[in-house]
Amino acid sequence: MENIKEKSYNVNNEMSKRKEAGMETFELVILETSDIHGNILPINYGTNKAAAVGLAKISTLVKTERARQKHVLLLDNGDLIQGTPLTYYYARTDSKAPNPMVRAANALQYDAAVPGNHEFNYGQELLMGVVKESHFPWLSANILNEQTRKPYFGRPYTMKVFAEGLKVAILGLTTPYIPNWEQTQHIRGMLFADPVETAKRWVKFLREREQADIVIVSYHGGFERDLDSGEPTEDLTGENQGYQLCREVPGIDVLLTGHQHRMIAGKAINGVTVMQPGNNGRALGKVVLQLEKQEGHWRCAQKRSELLPVEAAKADPSIIALARPYEEATQAWLDQPIGKIEGDMLVHDPMEARLKDHPLIEFMNRVQMDAAEADISCTALFDNQSPGFPENVTMRDIVSNYIYPNTFKVVRITGMDMKAALERSASYFKTDSGGNIEVNPAFSNPKPQHYNYDMWEGIDYVIDISKPVGKRIVKLEYKGKPIDPAAEYEVVMNNYRAGGGGDYLMFKGKPVVKDVQIDAPELIANYILERKVIRATVDHNWKVIF
Missing domain, CATH: 3.90.780.10 (5'-Nucleotidase, C-terminal domain)
Structure with missing residues (x-):
């Protein structure tokens, strides 16, 4: 686990002092999943044995966090709907039924999701069905309609406004390298723009026009450079641009990443807190923002992040029950x-x-x-x-x-x-x-x-x-x-x-x-x-x- 600690704070003491001084404060928790790859149940399909993975375990962690915290956002960073025999069997034999991954995600009450590269593997018809069935928006500012140049999925960002007046913007971005991997018919009519240039325009818009207090960027991509030294860790092809986003796009508070299946927490680049929660639902990413009101505007005073592993979490029975008919059909087929x-x-x-x-x-x-x-x-x-x-x-x-x-x-x-x-x-x-x-x-x-x-x-x-x-x-x-x-x-x-x-x-x-x-x-x-x-x-x- 890449758990390089940010500067530590005694958060509770600091916020208590502010409250005692009459300053208005606010704590926001951001939870991230990424690269779930079709894992709902805690099972390894190759061996058919129990494994510490899946949305059923993630659900238990999410419920615990919501019970502890008043203000929680839950975001998925992509590669949700493909990757296990369950999703393959569904896509190839029973795709007219509700999508099992969307049913699970709806049950977890996600606030938003970003399409990853594997979202396109089963074709546009299935993907657009996923978008339609979801009770939350799919965000990608840089996947555009080839004709209109407007966001293909309709929503480049979503804005969450809390009762206390806090405005939190969530901007979605996706690696533009998809045309190098995906079948042409699966991405026909789509244009994949550069995430960095796209983010520069949209983050400025969110700050200046939408008056967002906090800007979260959820980017289905990873880091092309060492997070400490800035030295390249791969050929700079444009597949991963997380480091560049942090260095070149002003106004980002938190960058949620994925795609590389890394476990990254407790790290900041150029003042931007970065997170990556691994793959298959092995961990839930958690970012905590301590906010305070200054001159009528909310400002971020402190940030911290951590990974919550699922090993000790019990699988949520309601999610297991939801997946059961899909799982039984899949196991018989396997x-x-x-x-x-x-x-x-x-x-x-x-x-x-x-x-x-x-x-x-x-x-x-x-x-x-x-x-x-x-x-x-x-x-x-x-x-x-x-x-x-x-x-x-x-x-x-x-x-x-x-x-x-x-x-x-x-x-x-x-x-x-x-x-x-x-x-x-x-x-x-x-x-x-x-x-x-x-x-x-x-x-x-x-x-x-x-x-x-x-x-x-x-x-x-x-x-x-x-x-x-x-x-x-x-x-x-x-x-x-x-x-x-x-x-x-x-x-x-x-x-x-x-x-x-x-x-x-x-x-x-x-x-x-x-x-x-x-x-x-x-x-x-x-x-x-x-x-x-x-x-x-x-x-x-x-x-x-x-």
Whole structure:
């Protein structure tokens, strides 16, 4: 947890002194969730065991805070509606029913939400249904209607006015990097403007025209620089601009962030209190503002922030009851038998699976190649929790290994592009002082990015990590001949990668030969159902040496 303390105050004593002096005071509590990713219940769907996650536990914490405090705002920072088998099953089989995530959020009585990048994964029809069903506004000042240039979701901000006359503005912003990841039809008609320039205009408007006493910016994005030193922690692509918002936009009191799944509290940048509460509902972010009235206007005297973990919280029975019918249908679907694996397709060691050809990765690539009728493919082991496939495969096993609703594209690239992509993947590794292989910190901090290391089928290659980054591909062949840098090759990859996601900008804008519009989990299930028995095989077409 990144819990670097702000200057501490004896808040109660300070406010007591002000009250005794006859000064009017006010305490405002801001609660934040972010990157809930479809987690309502405290369960790990891969293992079907209890886990310290989800809105049911968050609800208990929220109720406790509301019982203690008179003035509480509850805000969601995005990536709410996608990420678990429950939300996938709902989106693909029962999306005419009320959305389970919205039902839970309505029950928690959120004041506002911001669309994150994964809000778009299931398409515009489902997303706009979510907006319509919500009892709270969805805010994004920088996602615009391409024609009118007005906020696409209608509301760039919301204003909360309290009986004491305090005016609190909440401005929503979303990372503009979404077009690099999302399927074109899911964001058709939308324009993603720069959050910093957008914030400069709107924060000034909120301060000067709306006379807001407090301005909260809820930004579905993270920090591109070290919070202490200001040194860049990633390529400054525009995916994360939280540090820039704090430094360049005057008038922000609190910046709520997300997207990177970090645990950040007790930290301020340029006087702006910043917060990020992790992912999956592991913690609730809490910011407390101590306000006092000066010359007829409310001013912030003190600020503090903390993270409230959910481990010790009991799940709210009302939220569990609300989710029960969705959960029962999901569990029945997850336990459906699909087929059998002959041989070993389990992931015993995720690092080993990335150092040499593995049966699970070869299988995933074969599925993509079959669906797209392509003879070159690339895919990834998305995280270190991917278990692989047991002998008897169910839908649970499929969604435990392929955790995104990706579709696939066949992209025409040059040999030079292929080499550049492989070099990007090869930068995933580093060696320590003893010569042992480790993950390059750029792929693990501030957010794990194992999904950005690709493994290929249909070509033969060798990665030598004793070589400098950018010069590690020491063999690259197609059908027994060296890859021609100027020649063109057709490669199937997921839609995220085809858009340049993960800093694979060599793929961005390349011709799309074929678009496979079937989600990966469904594609994998169909492949196994059709064949009934799958042999775990490897052809050893690639390896890592050092």
